[in-house]
Amino acid sequence: MKKLKRMIVGLDIFSKSNNVLKRALMVAKQNKAELFIIHAVQTPWFSVPSYFGGKEISVDTEGITKKIEKKIKALNKEYKVPYSILVREGEADDILLYEAKLLKADMMVIGANTKNKKKFLGTTAEKVAHQSHLPVLVVKNSVKDMYQNIVAPTDFQAQSKQSILFAKSIFPAAKINAVYSTEVIYVEGPYTVVGHDFVQYNEMAKASAKKDLKDLIKDLSIEKGKILDEGGNSKEVLLKYINKGSYDLVVIGSRGTTGFKALLGSMASSILRETSTDVLVYVP
Structure with missing residues (x-):
């Protein structure tokens, strides 16, 4: 790094x-x-x-x-x-x-x-x-002290992992919590029940996310991680989690000057714009 x-x-x-x-x-x-x-x-x-x-x-x-x-x-x-x-x-x-x-x-x-x-x-x-x-x-x-509690929203892709490693290198004493916000899929149409979710798909997605998070915590040697599966809009759930937490820094990844929205879609922009916490935008 x-x-x-x-x-x-x-x-x-x-x-x-x-x-x-x-x-x-x-x-x-x-x-x-x-x-x-x-x-x-x-x-x-x-x-x-x-x-x-x-x-x-x-x-x-x-x-x-x-x-x-x-x-x-x-x-x-x-x-x-x-x-x-x-x-x-x-x-x-x-x-x-x-x-x-x-x-x-x-x-x-x-x-x-x-x-x-x-x-x-x-x-x-x-x-x-x-x-x-x-x-x-x-x-x-x-500013009172160095950052102590960092939250790192992740999609388990390379840019996200690099952003966490960068934060670790410049803030070595801080605790980092990797967070993944799931999105429950619902279907609606003439032959479906409104609000009925793809139960099997959603359960498989959650299980896969849990495994990916466990691997990420191990590979990057960070303190902890969390899956946010409260249902509803994943962006709103994540923003609520960040703003209600005791974090002093949010770390998000970017794909570079082609647009840092690329990593988490509009979620990255929302984190930068709508959280009251300091934000580190990592560009490789």
Whole structure:
């Protein structure tokens, strides 16, 4: 498993960014990684080039850099992590994705930038998570300690297993619980009883899932696993389980820039968007 050496931190100095910085410093310290702190400044659309006779609007990159420096120095006293500060002009998601490739980063840390209680994810964080070519840690909560309890929704495929191994490598002290949510199949039509399920098929599917989960726990040497077979919509059951649990991180896998929805379908997007827990999107 690839080690963390270079981490990108997407920073918005106009929001409550201390949690993002603190989490990034904590992870970097544990993994002996270097931080590249990036703040993107969107150029005002009403900026008029000077050759039209208007006054050109300049971005105070030096002032912004000093402000970030002051913020990180106070937080970094405890961790003493090497870092660089980059202030760039442009859309935040475009800048972060471009710099991540340019700097050959191993992981990105970004804040959720939530603006209300009903919406758990900001636009920039969602765009970056969908398009990133490297793992993205989305920080939604205040930071007190390293992650202790991790939940990893799984479909038993390679990307899911890799995401768990990655989480184990960067958070070695955390307990990981692999979870599989089953979907009971029902049939409806002129010759069937509405709501009647394929009893034999569903029982075989559950038995197969239990075996796959047992093998996964053994192969990956994780603490425990759980089959959610409460019936109903598997996505809703899983989201309810995550939000009601005492987990501080959710780990989900991705197939890469072809769309991280591919692993668990719309379920992965829902986990990222609708859970209040920090989320690690793993991209191989």
